Every structure is written in C-alpha cells, then in structure tokens.
Amino acid sequence: MKLATCAQIREAETRAIDAGVSAYTLMETAASGIADAIIQQTDARNEEIFCIAYIGKGNNAGDALSVLRRLMAHGWNVHIRAAYSAEDMEGLCQLQWEKFHDAEASTLTTELDVTAEPTLLRRKLADIPRMPIVILDGLLGSGVDGPLKPAIAELVQEINELRRTCSNATVWAIDIPTGVHPDTGEIGENAVQADYTAAIGCIKPGLIADTATSHVGRLVPVPLNDLDIQPEYSDEVIDSPMLSRLLVRRPYELYKNKAGRVAVIAGSIGMLGAAQLCTEAALRAGVGLVVLYCLPETYPLLAARVSPEIMVKQVQTYKNIDEDDAQALLIGPGLGQLDNANQLALHALVSCFDGTVVLDADGINLAAERSWRFEKNHILTPHPGEMRRLLPSAGMNTPRKELVNSFLYNHDATLVLKGARTIIGQRRQGMLYNSTGGPSMAKGGQGDVLAGICAGLAAQGMMPRDAAALAVYLCGRASELAVSRGCSGHERALTAGDTLRHLGAAMQSTADLCY
Numbered sequence: 001m002k003l004a005t006c007a008q009i010r011e012a013e014t015r016a017i018d019a020g021v022s023a024y025t026l027m028e029t030a031a032s033g034i035a036d037a038i039i040q041q042t043d044a045r046n047e048e049i050f051c052i053a054y055i056g057k058g059n060n061a062g063d064a065l066s067v068l069r070r071l072m073a074h075g076w077n078v079h080i081r082a083a084y085s086a087e088d089m090e091g092l093c094q095l096q097w098e099k100f101h102d103a104e105a106s107t108l109t110t111e112l113d114v115t116a117e118p119t120l121l122r123r124k125l126a127d128i129p130r131m132p133i134v135i136l137d138g139l140l141g142s143g144v145d146g147p148l149k150p151a152i153a154e155l156v157q158e159i160n161e162l163r164r165t166c167s168n169a170t171v172w173a174i175d176i177p178t179g180v181h182p183d184t185g186e187i188g189e190n191a192v193q194a195d196y197t198a199a200i201g202c203i204k205p206g207l208i209a210d211t212a213t214s215h216v217g218r219l220v221p222v223p224l225n226d227l228d229i230q231p232e233y234s235d236e237v238i239d240s241p242m243l244s245r246l247l248v249r250r251p252y253e254l255y256k257n258k259a260g261r262v263a264v265i266a267g268s269i270g271m272l273g274a275a276q277l278c279t280e281a282a283l284r285a286g287v288g289l290v291v292l293y294c295l296p297e298t299y300p301l302l303a304a305r306v307s308p309e310i311m312v313k314q315v316q317t318y319k320n321i322d323e324d325d326a327q328a329l330l331i332g333p334g335l336g337q338l339d340n341a342n343q344l345a346l347h348a349l350v351s352c353f354d355g356t357v358v359l360d361a362d363g364i365n366l367a368a369e370r371s372w373r374f375e376k377n378h379i380l381t382p383h384p385g386e387m388r389r390l391l392p393s394a395g396m397n398t399p400r401k402e403l404v405n406s407f408l409y410n411h412d413a414t415l416v417l418k419g420a421r422t423i424i425g426q427r428r429q430g431m432l433y434n435s436t437g438g439p440s441m442a443k444g445g446q447g448d449v450l451a452g453i454c455a456g457l458a459a460q461g462m463m464p465r466d467a468a469a470l471a472v473y474l475c476g477r478a479s480e481l482a483v484s485r486g487c488s489g490h491e492r493a494l495t496a497g498d499t500l501r502h503l504g505a506a507m508q509s510t511a512d513l514c515y
C-alpha cells in the first residue's frame, strides 16, 4: 500500500466526491474492510467476543461506529464509550450513531452507559467471563489538530489502562492511533498504544516512523479503491495484494530440476540448528533441490541432523564448491568463524556466482570485516547488530531508513534490515516496509528461516527485491498463524520451527489476500 500525507488523502477524497462517490460510501467501504480484518485476525476459536468502541465526534468515530455495527451483526457483544454526546457529533458520525442504534434495537446487545465512569467500566469488565476484548480507537483520525483536548486524552488513558490490565484485550486503532501524529510519527503526551492499526486507503508516513512503531503495532492496510491517491513517496508497505502476483500456480509438468536449486553454506559446531532451519526453509519455499556444503568436521553432524530431503556434501575446503547448477547461493546462518583460506574461497565464490547470493548472519559479519562490495544479485539480511558492522560509522540513534540509504549509497544490493517493521531497500527503488509479524518473532532461528526462504524464492526465478519482500511477509504471516492457530498458543511461546511449519498456510493466506 502506498504512502500519503493527510493533505494528499484529503485531496484524493475531494476528487472522489467530485467524481460522484459519496463520503458515506467511502466510510462504509472502509468500515467493511476494517471489520473483515478484525474478524480475520481475532481468535476464531472463541464464539463470543466483547468489543468496546471509543469514539470522538468526527469521521474517525463514524468509521468506528460502522465497524461496530458490522461486528454486532457478526454476533459480537458490542459497547460504546463516547467522548461527546450525540448532539455534538459531526454529520456522518451522527448518522452512523443513529444507524448503530437502529440496528441495535433489533438485537439483544446491551450498551454500556456512555457516561459511565471508568470504575464502572472496570467493574463491568471484571464481571464478564474471560472472553477476548477488542477495543476500537475511533477517537481521532487524520483530522487531528494540535495536542489532545482533555475529553479525548482521558479516554486515551483509559484505553491504555485497559490494555495494560486486561491480558485478553486487543486494541485496534482506526486509521491512526489517537495521539500519534499521522504525518511525522511524533508521539504526544497521551497516545493510544495499539496492537493493530487499520490504515485506510494509504499509509500515513507517521505510521512507519521508528518513533511510532510500538504505538502502531501490526499495520493492517485496508484498501479503498475509490481513492485515487497521488503519492509523492515511492515507499510502500508490503501487503498481500502486492504479493499475490508472485504466488502463481505452478505448471503441471514441473519437475525438481526445473523448480530451482539452492546451494547452502551454513552451520558449525554449536550452531548446527541454523543449517537445519535455513535448508528446510528453502525447501518449503518451493525449491526443487537444496544442497548443503559442509567442511569435514561438521559433515557427520549435519548429515545426521538435516531433513532427509536435503543433499549434504562434504568438501575439504570451500574452494572445492562447484555450483554451476544452482540459481541461488545462501551463505551464513550459523557459519561461525572461518580460517583465512575458507574466507577467501567464499569471497571468490560470491564474486563469480551468476545467480542470487543471500548473505545472512556470519556471512554478513565476514563480508563486513573484509569490506566486500555487493552487487545487484546480492541480498543481505542483517539484524540491527549486523547492520552496525556493515556501517560502523553510523550513529546509534540513526533512523533505520537512513541506515538503509547509507548502505545503498555504496552498494547495488538488496538490503533487508530486520526488526519490527523490517525494511527492504534497493537503489533507485522505493523502500518497502513489512506489515506482518510481531514481537513473537524476537527469538533465535527466525533469521535462518527468513534467509532460507529468500534463497528458495530467488532460486525459483524471483528478482531479489521481490523474493525479499515475499519472504519477510510470509515469515511474519506464518508466525501470526502459528500463534493464532494455537500451535504456539501465546506470542511468547512461538519458535522458528513453528514459523517454518506454518509457511504453507501463510502462502495460502497471502494468495487469498489476507489483511
């Protein structure tokens, strides 16, 4: 999804209205997408879900009310906390308020008293059985102007307090978390800490600022096709519509030698699992053949350990690797320290390899130490520590986008800077920001899985930037599915193996245009 400032969105909105699309239609389309996204992301095993919409008085509140009406129709137990009385609401918000109450009159749902004191709300929440609570932040959206007024600031505090004290509460910000500046990402004195932010029609640049990451949470792009946004930025947030073209059906007559081959140099004593994870990830990304090259000391250990589908070859030194048949070469996961001769051999191999080279972990450390030059066919996947080794002179607080740009200034490669909101950069191309995944992925082994998938996709013919974008999105999505489908049950319990085992489900979910 493209990036656009609030002013650009307002221009697009005016153009749409001039072309005959009503503001009400825009709101209803947005709300329908947001409600679908919330239902998709909310634990489907629970039948009853308690939802509270916090609303202000503008169109952001109108969106929230329209979403709430849809969730009520879906059988959820819905409630409202309003900052203002109905008479003070603006046109469309008031209309949605009336529509909500008309719809509510025909259901058994009871509404929370809008004037309820926070203590009353807490008592009410304490009474309800331990069902998931979904909180909608419809206090303020792109119409925000200046510091929050008290009526809104109080409810922001209440949302954050509920999130902090109720382990079963999930906060969904509609369009923008209230208190986060949509264009700059500056965080006000009070700002909603969202688990998800459903961004309508475009991504406001503030949402991807480093400062805003922990308030925005998981970005959920909700398309609004009636808005013709003309962005001045070429940067984008990766979403499933952007990737579905890459997940095409395979020709029926495909066989393994036509499905790509990856050569892997990974694993050392103490880090054998990295080789296991990255080779299996390449395989699960759809590649026909994966060959793992090992030095004599690790050969017996790795041969006994990796998946049976992997070919394991022993070489005396990396100089003996002859991989003309591979379309991708993956170097680094768990590689450890190499002697000088093997370091030189890897440099020679990388320099003359025609296919895509994916460098990760110790592969990056080696390249940084030896000041390798990176070319168009190279993908690097550093975490923040490895990034600092690539750019030793960069300041500790340099914004992540600037780090990527500094690297690209000297190198032609595709850079994948991992972290919350992984960034993918390539020279003369807009930055790509990932939307999927979350803190569940902060664990050893996830990077090995990512590197393997990158190599596996590249070996099947994808361009480096495409392979990197699809790989990061799939890893994040697979982790989400592993948590929500109960394989790991709780975000803390996720392992890289869980992510790997949900890769197929993530591919299907992406092809099905998940949020």
Ligand SMILES: NC(=O)C1=CN([C@@H]2O[C@H](COP(=O)(O)OP(=O)(O)OC[C@H]3O[C@@H](n4cnc5c(N)ncnc54)[C@H](OP(=O)(O)O)[C@@H]3O)[C@@H](O)[C@H]2O)[C@@H](O)CC1
Pocket (backbone or CB within 6 Å): 009, 010, 012, 013, 026, 027, 030, 056, 057, 058, 059, 060, 061, 062, 063, 090, 139, 140, 141, 142, 143, 144, 145, 146, 147, 148, 149, 152, 174, 175, 176, 200, 201, 227
């Ligand atoms: N773009 C699109 O095409 C679509 C956009 N859509 C939605 O519309 C949203 C934008 O709606 P919007 O313009 O009505 O503004 P919104 O954020 O609801 O707030 C305005 C109200 O806030 C108030 N207020 C302002 N500053 C304040 C402060 N610091 N502290 C406290 N209050 C403050 C101000 O009143 P005031 O206080 O100035 O009297 C005013 O009443 C957008 O985010 C998206 O959700 C969708 O419907 C689909 C199509």
Ligand SMILES: [K+]
Pocket (backbone or CB within 6 Å): 060, 137, 138, 139, 140, 141, 173, 174, 175, 176, 177, 178
């Ligand atoms: K909001």
